[in-house]
Amino acid sequence: MKVGFGTTALARSIAHGGVDGIGSYTRELGRALLAGGGVDLVPVGFRAFVGNDVLPGARPPVNLGRHAVMATLGAVSPWKCVAEEELVTQHVDVFHATDHLIPKLSAIPVIATLMDAIVLSNPEWTTVKLAALRRWLLRRSGTWADHVITISEYSKRSIVEHFGISAERISVVPLGVHPRFFGQIDQTARDEVLKRLGLPERFFLCLGTLQPRKNLDRVMDAHSSLPPGLRREFPLVVVGMAGWGCESLVARLRASETEGRARWLQYLPDFDVRVLMQSASALVFTSLGEGFGLPVVEAFASRLLVIASNTTSVPEVAADAAILVDPCSSGEIADAMRLVIEGPREADVIREAGLARARAFTWQACAEKTLAVYQSVLDGSCRS
Structure with a gap:
């Protein structure tokens, strides 16, 4: 089976020096599919130069035109993607749009991975760049897929509601945890990283x-409600680049840094992040909306206790292996922090449950289920 494999997001993230999110999903799934055998991948890029090294072991890449132009023409007319001829020439059996860039094809069945429907269900959580026109285009292009893959039952329900795609055309294929998160890093090496970063032995x-x-902001509210001594003993360490709409949060983090209650480390290399995950007292992941919440299971694999939201997809993924809280209640988040600090026995039990939970999510299983969707679409049992 030869699969056209959307790699635009992956190629762009490689070019910018860091692979995460959809790019990481594309890379890990692609590697697992190639390792499993029985499938040839043809990397495809839309207005992004996809080199031969984007997925080692794959076929030579195909670079097509600008997706926004193709999608707009397809949305307002019977026009089909003229670049399809290139894919037909390559003898591609099925096209998998891994990164929301879905072409309108006629001769080749299309499978699209839609991680979630957040840009449609909660546009206030997305950047102003995702204007109404772009949301409309995403909704329209989603309907072009013969079949949709998503990553949780929660996302499936949300896609049915907001994209108008029938449940029968959607398969749930959970994400995987890379084996590197299970490997324990030597204590000496961990101590060296913590010293270099100026971090204490215990932190959230x-x-x-x-x-x-x-x-x-609510996490900081919760942490600020702890007694002053505990705030200094268990500071809040934030790892992540500044996104949009975070100006006041950045100012607040900077002020907390001067008081010794928080650290904002922005970007860190993968090894340093894994050291922090194996050294922290808990991961606080109280997001308002997630299609899956991969950091939760990566923390489980790292033997890190997790405080997580009790909403959207997170309870489905975490099951009973995390301390679940109402993300809109800073009081509940603070209570969970106190439990971590004051209840080591309870924490050990939850930590062991997390490790067992993480072992249920592998990229091999993700690849096998994805390949089964490819085959079902080609057989005709999954097509619209």
Whole structure:
């Protein structure tokens, strides 16, 4: 089976020096598909130069035109993607749009991964660049897929509601945890990283780009409600680049840094992040909306206790292996922080449950289920 594999987001993230989010999903799924055998991947880029090294082991890449132009023409007319000829020439059997860039094809079935419907369900959590026209275009292009892959049952329900795609055309394929998160880093190496970063032995960790959806203001409210001694003993360490709508949050973080109650480390290399995940007292992941919440299971694999939201997809992913709280209640978040500090026995039990939970999510399983969707679409049992 030869699969056209959307790699635009991956190529762009590689060019900018850091792979995460959709780019990480594309890379890990692609690697697992190639390792499993039985499938040839043809990397495809839209207005992004995709080189031969984007997915080692894949076929030579195909670079097409600008997706926004193609999608707009397809949305307002019967026009089909003229670049389809290139894919037909390559003998591509099916096209998998891994990164929301979905072409309108006629001769080749299309499978699209839609991580969630957040840009449609909660546009206030997205940047102003995602204007009404772009949201409309995303909704329209989503309907071009013969079948949709999403990453949680929560996302499936949300896609049915906001994209208008029937549940029968959507398959849930959970994400995986890379094996590196399970490997324990030597204590000496961990101590060296903490010393270099100027961090204490105990701290609360937050991971993710600074943006309204990540709910860091309430996390800071919760941390500020702890007694002064505990705030200094267990500071809040935030790892993530500044996103949009975070100007006041950045100012607040800077002020907390001067008082010794918080640290904002912005970007860190992967090894340093894993050291922090194996050294922190807990990950605080009280996001207002997630399609999956991969940092939760990566923390589980790192044997890190997790305080997480009890809404959207997170309870489905975390099950009983995290301390679940109402993300809109700074009081509940603070109570969970106190439990971590004061209840080591309870924390150990939850930590072990987290490690067992993480082992249920592998990229191999993700690839096998994705390949089954490809085959079902080609057989005709999954097509609209």
